[in-house]
Amino acid sequence: MNSGSSSGGGGGGGGAVDSKVETIARVAQWRIDNFGPCAYRRSDPFKIGIWNWYLSIEKNRYMYIRLYPEPCRVSKEQPPLANFVIRVSSSSGSTARRPPYVFAVQDRLLRTSEDFVWPIDSTFHGRFIIDVEFLDLKISPLNGGEACTIWTSEGMMQSVSNSNSLRCLSRMLGEGLHADVTISTTGGMLKAHKAVLSASSPVFESMFLHNLKEKESSTIVIEDMSLDACSTLLSYIYGTMKQEDFWKHRLSLLAAANKYDIADLKNCCEDSLLEDISSNNVLERLQEAWLYQLNKLKKGCLMYLIDFGKIYDLREEINTFFRHADRELMVEMVQEVLTVWKPL
Template sequence: MADTKVETIARLAQWKIENFGPTTPYKRSDPFKIGIWNWHLSVEKNRSMYIRLFPEPSRVTKDQPPVARFVLRVTTSGSNRRPYISPSTYLFILLPVPGVITAMKHATRYLSVFRPEKVGIHERLLRTSDDFACPVDITFPGRFVIDVEFLDLKICPLNGGEGSSIWPSDGVMQQLATQNSLKALSRMLDESIHVDVTINTTDGTLQAHKAILSASSPVFHSMFQHNLKEKESSIIEIEDMTSESCMALLSYLYGKINQEDFWKHRLSLLGAANKYDIVNLKDACEESLLEDINSGNVLERLQEAWLYQLDKLKKGCLVYLLDFGKIYDVRDEMNDFFRNADRELVVEMFQELLAVWKPT
């Protein structure tokens, strides 16, 4: 029977070679499938004995070349069928960069004590049989077994960049679970599934869920936990938001807000985040308001920063006005600003002005 067939299970491939010696110094396995690629193993004996692993040439290999990370083990057996481990057990992880292939060896006598985490880790892009050759420190062994356990397989992008694993990782599963949860929350809001609280805004009413609001805001949580009117009536009065801006708030809390609605309502969202102590929304609004400071809005942004204690936004506005000299572009608006702004803010601005214009 030909000994070119490789058996596979999960991410493990095993090639049992029955006859390898002086009359058969080269063998190549039949193709076997791991991941999206077909693979070959080969063994050859010239001056030294080498084992190679490489993908079968195909359109898939050309368009989506693999970056392989794997452990390779060689086991020999004598006439008494007692297994014998090659004097060196190898961990090979192939790097997607040009360079010399290095086989890191960890000596052991028994397979059960093999510890791959103690061996150096390397990775390399695999395209042809020339990309990986593992020297094995045994002579013609006759019968032996080659195990290849794939730890990871990545698709190497042709235009460079980080490869992506073909197998789900903890991060991928977490992302899938998060996406599924967000879809469910979105449906709960859109289809009013088991809603239990009504929100009255300046121009309409909305419905939501006490559990979602309570988990998102300590203020909402307190409303429903203690004997307040909101707990008794299941009605929240939000008289400083329109139904549109309040829906943007709910969309954020339910994980379904889009960028356009966020930008359109971010000042209202900032006020709501401050009022209901939604810290991550407040931070997101501050970062967003920092992105498009200009001479038409810088004084308004400065006032908002002072009102809601947004230090990064306040510093950004002062740098824009003073360090970049844009204060001259808003000279006409400065008088109104100084008349209406908080006294402490005005004092701080004058102190910043003196620091910038201090004679040298």
């Protein structure tokens, strides 16, 4: 719930008090204490949903009320589709009480100050109130598709639930709460939980289901990972991994993801390695793609080398690579060359 006064400076001649908009839940209220016969005033920005909004008044022959989102990247890329009720009424201190003007608006796309302009009787002056109650705010996905409400309680509760689960898992890992398995690496020991490891990897699950040494000793020996790399693997499993740690240890994580059958992590590593292919690492990446059956990475490396002609810059490296590469990989590279260089 969004409540309290809006912040920021008003525009168009409004005083500090006159420009404030009070908000509670989905309702915004702007109290105008002094408005002359011919004037313009704009409110301070106020937040409802994911957008900052403005109200403005312009008065000459008619009084014009405008409601529009603050110009920014969000309102440009994903403008709101709004259902709202707007009301203009005399304030309690006004000497001339009259029935309020009420206007209901459905599915109005609001991008600029020209998208909602409401002309009303120009005899309003002195003190009055503008109320806006947003019945719904919809937003269109960036990749297209039907607009959907931003106020789906199911999505909000899911987000809260996910955040709480991650906090709990973070505590379990960081504080070793009721840890029941030890991971032994080349650089030290780490504590973890059999249930969490089993849920993330069928290989770990198999260790604890069958009468293997890991089940009997409650210890997993991982000799091919450093302490830091293994700690990063656990942080991925528990949902607490930092981007810089992933980047630093992604080759070790790729090997672990392949060894322990953690498909999502393996895909993340492949996508990351594909992003920064260069002449300095393309042959190494090609070998890793072949070793771990990463077809997307393999295709990317071959395209970099052959389609883009970078193979000419690596003549000496290619000779060394061919002396040690798998025979089937060499055949595939030759076939790729023949495909690209096939005469028209």
